[in-house]
Structures are given as structure tokens and as C-alpha cells.
Amino acid sequence: MDKELRIVGFLCNWCSYGGADTAGVGRFTQPTDLRIIRMPCSGRIDPLFVLKTLIGGADGVLVSGCHPRDCHYAEGNYYARRRLEVLKRFLPIIGIDQGRFEYTWVSASEGQRWQHVVTTFTNQIHALGPIQRIGKDAQARACAFGRTLEVDVSA
Amino acid sequence: MKIGVFVCHCGSNIAGTVDVVRVAEAAKAMPEVAFASDTMYACSEPGQDGIIQAIKDKGLDGVVVASCTPRMHGPTFMRTVARAGLNPYMFEMANIREHVSWIGKDKEANTRKATDLVKMAVAKLAQNRPLFPSSFSINKRVMVIGGGVAGIQAALDCAEGGLEVLLVEKTTTIGGKMAKLDKTFPTVDCSSCILGPKMVDVAQHPNITLYANSEVEEVFGYVGNYQVEIRKKATYVDWKTCTGCGACMEKCPSKKSPDAFNEHVGRTTAINIPFPQAIPKKASIDRDSCTKFKTGKCGVCAKICPAKSIDYEQQDEMVTEDVGAIICATGYDLMDWTVYGEYGAGRYPDVITSLQYERLLSASGPTGGHIKRPSDGKEPKTVVFIQCVGSRDKSVGRPYCTGFCCMYTAKQAILTKDHIPDSESYVFYMDIRAPGKMYDEFTRRAMEEYGTQYVRGRVSMVYPKGDKMLVRGADTLAGTQVEVEADLVVLAVGAEGAKGSPQLAEKLRISYDSYGFFMEGHPKLKPVETNTAGVYLAGCSQGPKDIPSSVAQGSAAAAKVLGLFAKDQLQSDPQVSKVDIKRCVGCMKCAMTCPFGAIKELEHRGEIKAQVIETVCQGCGICTSTCRQGAIQLQNFTDNQILAEVNALLQSELEEA
Ligand SMILES: Cc1cc2nc3c(=O)[nH]c(=O)nc-3n(C[C@H](O)[C@H](O)[C@H](O)COP(=O)(O)OP(=O)(O)OC[C@H]3O[C@@H](n4cnc5c(N)ncnc54)[C@H](O)[C@@H]3O)c2cc1C
Ligand code: SF4
Ligand code: SF4
Numbered sequence: 001m002d003k004e005l006r007i008v009g010f011l012c013n014w015c016s017y018g019g020a021d022t023a024g025v026g027r028f029t030q031p032t033d034l035r036i037i038r039m040p041c042s043g044r045i046d047p048l049f050v051l052k053t054l055i056g057g058a059d060g061v062l063v064s065g066c067h068p069r070d071c072h073y074a075e076g077n078y079y080a081r082r083r084l085e086v087l088k089r090f091l092p093i094i095g096i097d098q099g100r101f102e103y104t105w106v107s108a109s110e111g112q113r114w115q116h117v118v119t120t121f122t123n124q125i126h127a128l129g130p131i132q133r134i135g136k137d138a139q140a141r142a143c144a145f146g147r148t149l150e151v152d153v154s155a
Numbered sequence: 156m157k158i159g160v161f162v163c164h165c166g167s168n169i170a171g172t173v174d175v176v177r178v179a180e181a182a183k184a185m186p187e188v189a190f191a192s193d194t195m196y197a198c199s200e201p202g203q204d205g206i207i208q209a210i211k212d213k214g215l216d217g218v219v220v221a222s223c224t225p226r227m228h229g230p231t232f233m234r235t236v237a238r239a240g241l242n243p244y245m246f247e248m249a250n251i252r253e254h255v256s257w258i259g260k261d262k263e264a265n266t267r268k269a270t271d272l273v274k275m276a277v278a279k280l281a282q283n284r285p286l287f288p289s290s291f292s293i294n295k296r297v298m299v300i301g302g303g304v305a306g307i308q309a310a311l312d313c314a315e316g317g318l319e320v321l322l323v324e325k326t327t328t329i330g331g332k333m334a335k336l337d338k339t340f341p342t343v344d345c346s347s348c349i350l351g352p353k354m355v356d357v358a359q360h361p362n363i364t365l366y367a368n369s370e371v372e373e374v375f376g377y378v379g380n381y382q383v384e385i386r387k388k389a390t391y392v393d394w395k396t397c398t399g400c401g402a403c404m405e406k407c408p409s410k411k412s413p414d415a416f417n418e419h420v421g422r423t424t425a426i427n428i429p430f431p432q433a434i435p436k437k438a439s440i441d442r443d444s445c446t447k448f449k450t451g452k453c454g455v456c457a458k459i460c461p462a463k464s465i466d467y468e469q470q471d472e473m474v475t476e477d478v479g480a481i482i483c484a485t486g487y488d489l490m491d492w493t494v495y496g497e498y499g500a501g502r503y504p505d506v507i508t509s510l511q512y513e514r515l516l517s518a519s520g521p522t523g524g525h526i527k528r529p530s531d532g533k534e535p536k537t538v539v540f541i542q543c544v545g546s547r548d549k550s551v552g553r554p555y556c557t558g559f560c561c562m563y564t565a566k567q568a569i570l571t572k573d574h575i576p577d578s579e580s581y582v583f584y585m586d587i588r589a590p591g592k593m594y595d596e597f598t599r600r601a602m603e604e605y606g607t608q609y610v611r612g613r614v615s616m617v618y619p620k621g622d623k624m625l626v627r628g629a630d631t632l633a634g635t636q637v638e639v640e641a642d643l644v645v646l647a648v649g650a651e652g653a654k655g656s657p658q659l660a661e662k663l664r665i666s667y668d669s670y671g672f673f674m675e676g677h678p679k680l681k682p683v684e685t686n687t688a689g690v691y692l693a694g695c696s697q698g699p700k701d702i703p704s705s706v707a708q709g710s711a712a713a714a715k716v717l718g719l720f721a722k723d724q725l726q727s728d729p730q731v732s733k734v735d736i737k738r739c740v741g742c743m744k745c746a747m748t749c750p751f752g753a754i755k756e757l758e759h760r761g762e763i764k765a766q767v768i769e770t771v772c773q774g775c776g777i778c779t780s781t782c783r784q785g786a787i788q789l790q791n792f793t794d795n796q797i798l799a800e801v802n803a804l805l806q807s808e809l810e811e812a
Contacts, residue, residue, distance in 0.1 A: 004264060008801060013226070014686055015666065021224045024253025032264040035271055036254055037800050038225065040730070040792055043748075044776030049797060056805040069661050072686060073775035074750040083780070108686075109668040115258075 005059040005125050009036040010045050012076070015066035018108030020118075028115035031122040034062065042066070042103075043076025047087040054096055057133060060125035063103040064117065070107065077105070099128055156281055157189035159215040160273060161206055162251075163197035163222035169256040174266040178221065178251070181270045185277050189213055197222045203235045210239035217241070217283060219276045221249035221269060227677070242285030244729070244791055247276040271804055278803035282796045286729035291770040293379030294479040295720045298323060300371055300659070303331020304702055305694020306484030307353050308709030313482075314362035316717045321476055322357065323366045323385060325655075326415075328433035329354055331486050335416065337516040337524075339702060340566040341597035347432055347519070354434040367435055372473065374662045377751075377773060378689030379479045379725050387472040390439035392426070397464040399428060399436035403456040412444035414521070418511040420529060421521025426456045426465075430519060438464075480689045480716045483673060484709065485659065487650040487695035490545035490553055498544065498617045498646060504529040505624050506617055506644040509563060516570050526574050528643045531622070535578065535642030538571050539626045540564045541614050542584045546649030553649050555670070557699045560647035561588045565601035567645065572605045580607045581639050583614050583628050591701065610637060617644055650699040663690050672698045683711045691715050730791040731772035732779060738786035739764045745778035745787050754778060754787075 011017040017038050023030065039045055042065025050061045063084060065077045084103045091098050102121055106114045160182040164170035175193045182191035190213045196202045197220050206218060218241070220232050225248040233243035249272040259265050295318060299310045302324035310322045322329070333339075334354075336346040357363055366385055373384040409425035416429035423429075425445040428438050438456075446453035447467060457465035489508055493501035505528050507515075518524035528535050542564055546557040561584065568580040582601075587609075589595040601607045612629035619625070623640040630637045652671020660667040665685040666674035673696050676684035683691050691712040694705035719725075732745075732753075741763035746754035751773050757766035765787060767778075776789035785794060 004267075006805070008804065017224075018226060021226060021250075021253040024224070024257040027257050029260070030258045032255075032259045032261060032268050035268065035275065035804055036250070037275070037797060038250075039776070039797070040789065041775040041777065044780055044789060044792060046780040046794065049794075049801065052798065053801050053805070056801060058801075058805060066666070069657075070666060072664050072666075073773055073777065074661075074664055076750070076775050076777050079748060079777055079781075107668070108666055108674060 004033045005122075005130060006057065007034045007060040007062060007122060007125055008053050008058045009034050009062040009064065010039050010042075010049065011036050011063075012042045012044075012065040012072075013038055013040050014072035015070065015108050016064035016104075016106045016114070019064075019106040019110045019114040022108060022111035023114040026111045028111055030115055030118045033122050033125070034118055041071065041073050041076035042080035043071075043073065045080055045084070047083050050084075050087060050101055054100060054131065057131065059128070059131045060100045060121065062117070062121050063101075064106050065103075067105040067107055096131075097128055099124055100131065156187045156216045157214060158187050158217045158219060158277055158280055159206070159209050159213060160185075160188055160191040160219045160221065160277065161197050161209075162191070162193045162269075162273070163202070163220065164193060164195050165222060165252055165256075166196065169222070169252050172256045172260060172262055172265050173251060173269045174262060175269075177266055178269045178273060182219075182273050182277070185274055187281050188277060189215060198228050198231055203232075206232070206235050207239040210236070210241060215241070217245040217247075217280045219247050219249060219273060219280055221251045221273050221276070223252040224250045224254075242287075244286040245280070245283055247280040247283070249273045249276040271807060274803045274807060275800040278799040279796045282793065282799050283791065286790055288726040288729045289769050290724040290726055291379065292723065293720065293725055294477050295319070296321065296476070296478045297480045297482065297716050297720075298381075298383055298476065298478040299482045299484060301331070301484035301486055301653075301694070301696065302329030302357075302365075302367070303484060303486040303694055303705070304333045304350060304353075305486070305696075305705040305709040306331070306482070307350075307357055308706045309482045309484055309693050309713045310363055311353065311356055311360065312710050312713030313716055314360045316713065318362065318716065318720060320360075320363045321366060321478065322363055323369050323371060325368070325370050326429070327368045327390065327437070327439045328429050328435070329357060329365070329367065330432075330434070332510070333702060334430065334432070335418065335510060335517070336513050337518075337520075338566065338570060340562045341591070341593040343566065343569065351432050354432065358434045365435060366474075367437075368439060371659065371662060374481070377771065378719075381478050381481060381689065383476050383478060383481070385474045385476060387474060389469040389471050390437070391442070391465065391467055391469045392438050392440065393464040393466050393469075394435065394437045396462045397437045398462050399438065400461065401428060401438070402459050402461060403438055403465070404428065406455050406459045408453065408455060409444050409446050412441050417514045417521045418508065420507070420511045420514050432519075480691065480719055481663065482691045482693055482712045482716065483659070483663065483665070483685075483696050484693040484712075485653045485656060485696040487699055488653050489648040490551075490651045492544050492646055492648045494551050495544060497615060498541070498644075503617070503619060503624060503644075505642070506646065508646055508648045509560070509567065510648075512567055512645045516567070516574065524574075526571065526643075533642070534575060536575065537639065537641050538568075538578060538580045538643045538645060539624075539639050539641040540568060540580065540582045540645045540647060541617075541626075542582065542647040544646040544648045546647075547585060553651070553670070556588060557649040558588065559699060559701045560649065561598065562591070562594055562701065564647050565598040565607070568601045568607040569605050572607075580605075581626075581641075582607055582609050583626075584609060584611055585613065591703070612637070650695060653696065656696065663687060665690055672696065683708060683715055689719065727770045728774060729769075730774045730789070731769050732767045732774070732776065732787050732789045734765045734767060734787045735785075736764050738784045740784055740786070741765065744781050744783075748777050748781045750775070750777065
């Protein structure tokens with residue numbers, strides 16, 4: 001594969017992070033682009049995290065949690081599904097390709113499925129190529145600390 | 156803040172494909188990193204001592220260990236850090252083994268990725284704050300779900316340990332599959348003779364309350380304080396007065412009711428006690444077969460019952476029980492083998508399952524222990540056993556080995572010869588798997604002493620020919636086709652998680668795999684725990700296993716519960732949500748989304764504010780992403796901490812660009 005791209009994964013601790021561990025234990029080879037951030041639950045994922053990550057310069061964002069009905073916290077992934085689905089539809093409105101963001105469900109036992117998810121998503125991001133940058137300054141500001149999104153798109 | 160970074164070689168597990176020295180070098184340049192080094196085995200005693208020494212020597216405020224998954228050694232290192240006098244939450248882990256070294260071979264790319272992960276962990280740690288657990292008291296009662304041999308063992312061990320035990324069994328008797336077996340391998344001793352006394356112990360133990368014919372409806376709460384709603388299903392017999400005399404069974408006119416206990420090889424009466432040694436020994440009415448329920452006429456049992464126990468109006472009853480821990484021992488079911496068209500898909504009466512054959516062998520079974528084939532009641536002279544039906548077969552979605560079929564097939568072949576000395580048995584097998592004490596010797600006995608013909612190869616077809624079943628298969632050792640004219644064909648059907656396991660797992664908030672087995676906390680080191688504190692596993696509910704292993708796990712689960720209850724107070728995980736009163740506008744959206752009801756209203760200077768009940772909060776953070784004010788923050792996973800990780804990663808990209 002060509003030069004690595006920046007892919008950020010937000011994974012719930014109980015299922016998908018465990019699935020990624022299972023994939024590792026099983027030595028299921030995967031592309032190296034993805035960096036995983038561990039979350040307690042997919043329900044903890046604020047859609048703004050995804051936006052901020054994409055605007056901050058990531059080429060793709062992957063969210064993965066427990067299969068619906070199978071959440072460690074009973075219903076976190078239902079909240080996640082609603083929020084993330086809305087986000088996905090919203091992305092084109094602000095000019096971000098929908099393909100740069102996916103959410104999936106992978107359980108802790110599904111190492112092989114995780115390998116497949118990572119490989120497919122990474123290929124998808126490589127097919128889209130690097131995201132268009134919004135200018136170094138604005139990007140730096142988007143990266144800058146705090147939870148509010150202050151992006152001057154004109155920059 | 157002064158942060159220390161320790162990059163683990165894990166022998167060659169990490170160092171083989173990640174340049175750990177370079178990662179440690181790079182860490183030294185990261186903001187707030189005061190010390191960084193690589194270490195051979197961070198989790199070993201010298202490794203941990205090294206971390207403690209560095210904390211003390213360099214006056215570190217926080218530690219990042221880059222090694223394996225936090226799901227494995229997170230708690231280990233938190234204890235290490237605490238031993239050095241730091242707050243255990245001033246610690247972060249970068250997973251450079253499972254997520255880096257084991258999944259990619261490119262050392263350059265791996266080293267870059269590992270460096271990024273360390274950078275992210277450092278950035279998060281810089282935002283960490285010390286957290287302190289609070290204590291809460293626990294209810295020292297335990298609930299065991301499933302009354303098979305594993306659940307029975309767990310219940311008895313807990314009860315002997317002085318705990319109050321509730322045993323919930325969905326059928327009308329405990330005993331599970333073992334109660335259906337005739338003899339058990341490898342000793343060929345009578346199954347009910349060794350199980351029976353244990354079942355009686357359950358009935359008589361003062362610490363055990365048995366809920367038979369009951370199911371768990373809802374589970375609320377958390378470790379130490381669970382509330383369980385149990386549905387006691389109607390039996391239409393008052394069990395308080397029923398003496399189990401069986402008079403009703405003798406007189407019931409509906410004699411053709413399906414007999415689940417006998418695996419449907421026999422018939423039973425609509426009101427019945429499943430078998431003579433049943434515990435509790437009480438009658439119940441099978442509504443679907445009962446003439447009274449179907450037509451309104453009959454009512455014979457009510458007339459005959461000497462104890463006047465029959466109650467056609469009885470309703471399901473709901474009971475709520477408080478317990479501190481739960482042991483799940485719901486066992487297994489045989490997979491639905493009728494997907495095998497080549498074996499007749501259930502159409503031929505003389506092709507039966509292994510469990511049905513156990514009932515035919517059993518002296519308490521429908522044929523009184525005489526092997527009679529279902530079609531015409533004749534004694535079979537040639538019996539063919541087919542192994543791995545629904546095991547090790549990807550094509551039906553059952554790729555795993557059930558593990559006990561090789562053994563029970565050998566047992567059944569031996570018992571066949573004992574019952575019918577002039578009979579012949581054939582076993583079609585793929586491999587013989589007999590790793591247990593005296594197990595290999597046992598299968599050899601079946602071959603050598605009992606003359607069972609073992610044929611290595613799959614059966615391609617079973618079909619009727621006259622009054623026989625023609626079994627056609629391959630002998631892969633001889634390299635030929637074989638055909639056997641059998642009187643009876645017994646399928647060694649593989650096991651899957653008990654029906655309803657996924658639904659139960661959802662109620663207990665534990666994980667299960669695609670075969671319906673519950674997931675243990677760690678495949679090697681936490682075989683009894685689940686990822687939900689206070690919920691433990693025993694027996695085949697966790698994966699197929701034989702009786703000795705089921706019993707061992709039952710005892711292990713009991714030991715875990717006794718260990719948990721050895722304390723009067725538990726410490727709650729302080730990674731809970733916290734409200735910033737100044738930001739909170741009192742909209743209570745957080746309370747609406749919290750699945751645990753952990754958020755309550757609080758009056759604060761005449762205004763409504765949200766407040767988190769620490770011991771109830773499970774730390775999911777759903778509330779945090781709900782609150783638009785950013786007022787409620789899940790500690791250790793705050794917005795700032797998560798965004799710090801994102802920023803650390805993207806900034807390194809900015810620097811490169
Ligand atoms: C044909 C055959 C022969 C065998 N022979 C041998 C042998 O000779 N020696 C040997 O070591 N092993 C043998 N085995 C394996 C043996 O059956 C198992 O090891 C053993 O039964 C496992 O016990 P368990 O308690 O885990 O599960 P089970 O016996 O399946 O018991 C589970 C119990 O939980 C109950 N339950 C299920 N779901 C719920 C729910 N939601 N709520 C409440 N209760 C529930 C069930 O009704 C059942 O009573 C044999 C298996 C088969 C199929
Ligand atoms: S959602 Fe936020 S603002 Fe609303 S009550 Fe909860 S903490 Fe307060
Ligand atoms: S983190 Fe929030 S939503 Fe989750 S249990 Fe705690 S208070 Fe409830």
C-alpha cells in the first residue's frame with residue numbers, strides 16, 4: 001500500500017477493543033494506518049469527536065462498538081447508532097465525504113471480523129486519498145484544546 | 156507534570172517488530188515526559204520494581220507503560236503505580252502489542268505507530284486527575300441460574316460456605332443433561348447414582364432456595380447489589396401441597412404428550428413428574444397437551460389428587476430477589492441437526508441423536524433400558540455411530556470441536572455390546588480426541604476389548620433400504636468406499652449454547668459468542684469471570700465441556716463468589732461521571748439517557764441540578780455525550796482527555812506536513 005494515511009478508531013472497551021485484541025492475539029495481519037482510542041462505551045462517543053478529528057486533519061474515522069442488544073451498559077450502542085447515523089448524513093452537508101466515516105459492530109470474540117473491518121476501511125480511505133486540508137492555521141486551531149469547535153473555514 | 160514512559164520489549168513479542176529503543180527515545184522529546192526507557196518485561200517483578208524506582212528517583216507524577224492490552228495488565232500496573240505512592244489513575248497504557256507488533260510485520264511502520272500511541276497516552280495522562288474509590292456494602296446472597304451438574308455444584312459449594320443461595324432452573328426439575336445420561340465415561344458408572352445424592356442435597360440444604368420451572372425476567376443493579384425479577388411459571392399444581400405421589404399420572408387420559416425429558420423417544424402424560432428422581436418431585440401440567448385446557452372437559456387429575464393440589468387457574472408469579480452475585484450455569488443444547496439432508500434431516504425414525512440413545516440405554520428410560528429401535532421396536536444388531544455431526548463443520552456454521560462426543564460415542568458403543576452381546580458397532584470418525592484422565596485408554600477399550608469398528612471418514616449418505624438404514628461413507632485410511640447396513644444410526648450431535656442464552660446474556664450484560672456460549676473475562680486467566688463484575692460462569696454455558704470440567708468450574712465459580720463476599724464492603728470504581736454544577740442547566744437530559752438511573756435531581760440554591768450517585772454509576776459515559784453543556788463529565792474519559800489523544804495524533808501529522 002502507498003504512504004500511510006491517518007485513521008482514528010474510537011472503540012468501546014468491552015467488545016470492539018476486545019475484538020481488536022483478539023485479532024492481535026490471533027496474529028491477524030492488518031494495515032498499520034489505524035490508531036485506536038479506547039472508550040468505555042460507544043455511547044460515550046460524542047459525534048463532535050468525529051467531526052473534530054476529521055476537521056483536524058484525519059483522513060478517516062472508524063467507530064466500533066458492541067453489537068446492538070449486546071452492550072455492556074445495556075443500551076449505549078443504541079444511543080451511539082442514532083447519533084452516528086445522523087452524523088453520517090450530516091457529513092456531506094459540510095463537505096466531508098461520507099466514506100471517511102464508518103461505524104461498525106464487532107464483538108470481543110470476532111478477531112477475524114475485526115481484521116476484515118480494518119482492512120476494508122483502510123482500503124476505502126486509501127481509495128479516497130488524503131482529506132483536503134483546511135489550511136494549517138485553521139487545522140491547528142481545530143486541534144487546539146477545549147471542547148468547542150472553533151473553526152474558521154475561510155482561513 | 157513529570158511523566159515517565161516505559162516501553163516494553165515483551166521478550167521478542169514487541170521488540171521483534173517494533174524498535175522499542177527508538178520509541179523510548181522519541182518519548183523523551185514529548186511534552187511533560189521527564190523520563191523514558193525500554194524494559195524487557197514491564198509486568199515482571201524486576202520490571203515493576205524498575206517502574207517504582209523511577210517514580211521515586213525522578214519524582215514522577217504519572218506513568219505510561221507501552222506494552223500489551225490494558226484489558227490484560229491495566230490493573231497490574233495500576234497497583235504498581237499505587238505501590239510507589241502515586242494515585243493509580245495517574246497511569247495510562249499504550250497497546251503496542253495486540254494493536255501493533257502482532258498485526259504488522261513492517262518494523263518502520265510499527266515503530267511510527269507505537270510512537271504515536273505513546274504520544275496519545277502521554278497527552279491523555281497529562282489531563283488525568285487522581286481519583287478515589289468510595290465504599291459500599293454488599294448483599295451476601297448468590298443466585299445460580301441453571302440447575303445442571305455445574306449449577307448444582309456451584310450452589311452446594313456456596314451453601315456449604317455459609318451463603319444463602321437461590322437456584323433458578325427453567326425446567327420442572329434440576330439435573331440438566333447429566334440426569335438424562337445412562338452411564339458416564341470413562342468409568343461407566345451410573346449417572347443418576349452419582350448425581351442423585353447431590354440433587355437431594357440441594358433439596359435439603361437449609362441455605363438453598365430452589366426456584367424450579369422459573370426464569371430470570373430482568374436484572375437490575377450492580378455487583379454486590381443486584382435485583383433479579385424471577386418469573387415462576389404456572390404448573391397448575393400447588394407445589395406447596397403436592398406430595399409427588401404420581402396418582403395423577405396414572406389416571407391422566409392424555410397419554411401421548413411429548414416427553415422432553417426422554418428426548419421425545421417416549422410419550423408421557425399431560426400431567427407428569429419428569430422422572431422418578433426429579434427434584435423437586437412435584438407434578439406439573441403441560442398445558443398444550445392437557446384435555447382440560449384444550450377442550451374444557453376432563454379434570455380427572457383434580458378429582459384424583461389426594462392432596463387436592465390441582466389448580467387450573469394458576470397464574471405465573473413474579474418474585475424479586477436481591478443478590479450480590481450471579482453464577483450462570485445454563486449449559487448447552489444439541490444443535491439442530493436436521494440441517495443435514497444427507498442424514499435424512501430428521502425424517503427417518505431409526506436415525507436418532509446421541510442423547511436420545513442415552514434414554515434408550517437408560518433403565519429409567521422409555522424402554523426400561525432395552526435398546527429398541529423407534530420404527531418397529533426391534534432390537535438392533537448393527538448400530539452405526541456418526542461423529543462430528545454439527546462439530547468441526549464450517550458448512551453448518553459449527554467450526555469448533557464439541558469435545559465430549561468422541562468419548563460418549565465410545566461409551567455408547569461399549570454399552571451397546573453390554574446390552575446386546577451379538578451386536579456390531581461401527582463408528583465413523585474424523586479424529587479421536589480423548590485428552591483426559593483415562594480417556595484415551597477408554598476409547599482403545601471400545602476398539603480392542605469391545606470390537607467396535609472404527610472407520611476414519613465422513614458419511615456421505617444415510618438412506619432407508621428395506622427395513623435397514625444404508626450408511627455410505629469413505630474409509631480414508633483404506634482409501635475405499637464403505638457401506639454398512641445398519642439397524643440403527645446414532646448421530647453424535649454437537650453442542651451449542653442453551654436456547655435463550657443470548658437473551659439471558661443481554662439481561663446480565665455479559666457477552667456471548669455466535670454459538671450462544673457466554674464469554675469469559677479472559678480466555679486463559681479469567682475462565683470463570685465475565686466482564687461484568689459479580690457475574691460468573693460455570694459448566695457448558697461457557698463452552699462445551701465434560702462432567703469433570705463442569706463440576707470443577709462450578710466449584711471455581713463458588714470460590715470466586717466466596718472470595719468476593721469475604722469482604723463486607725466493596726470499593727466502587729471511581730471512573731464515574733461528575734457534574735460541574737456551574738455549567739449544569741438542570742435540563743436532566745443526562746438522567747433520561749442513563750441506563751442505570753444513576754442521576755438524580757439536586758436542589759442547589761433554588762435551582763435544579765443533576766447529581767450522580769457514585770455507587771450506581773457504571774461509567775459508560777452516555778450522559779457525557781448527551782450533555783450539550785459539557786457539564787457532566789465521565790472521569791478518566793473526559794472530553795478533554797479524549798480530545799487530547801486526538802490532538803496529539805493530529806499534531807504529529809501537522810509537524811510532518
Ligand atoms: C449424549 C451425551 C452423553 C454424554 N455423556 C457424558 C459422559 O458420559 N461423561 C461426561 O463427563 N460428560 C458427558 N456428556 C457431557 C455432559 O452432558 C455435560 O458435561 C454436562 O451435562 C454439563 O453440565 P452443565 O450443568 O454445564 O449443563 P446442563 O446439563 O446442560 O445443565 C444446564 C441446566 O440449566 C438449565 N437452563 C438452561 N437455560 C436456562 C435459563 N435461561 N434459566 C434457567 N435455567 C436454565 C437447563 O434446563 C439445565 O437444567 C454427555 C453429553 C451428551 C450430549
Ligand atoms: S444534561 Fe448536562 S446540563 Fe442537563 S442536567 Fe445533565 S448535566 Fe445538567
Ligand atoms: S456514566 Fe452517566 S449514563 Fe453512564 S451510568 Fe454513569 S451517570 Fe449513568
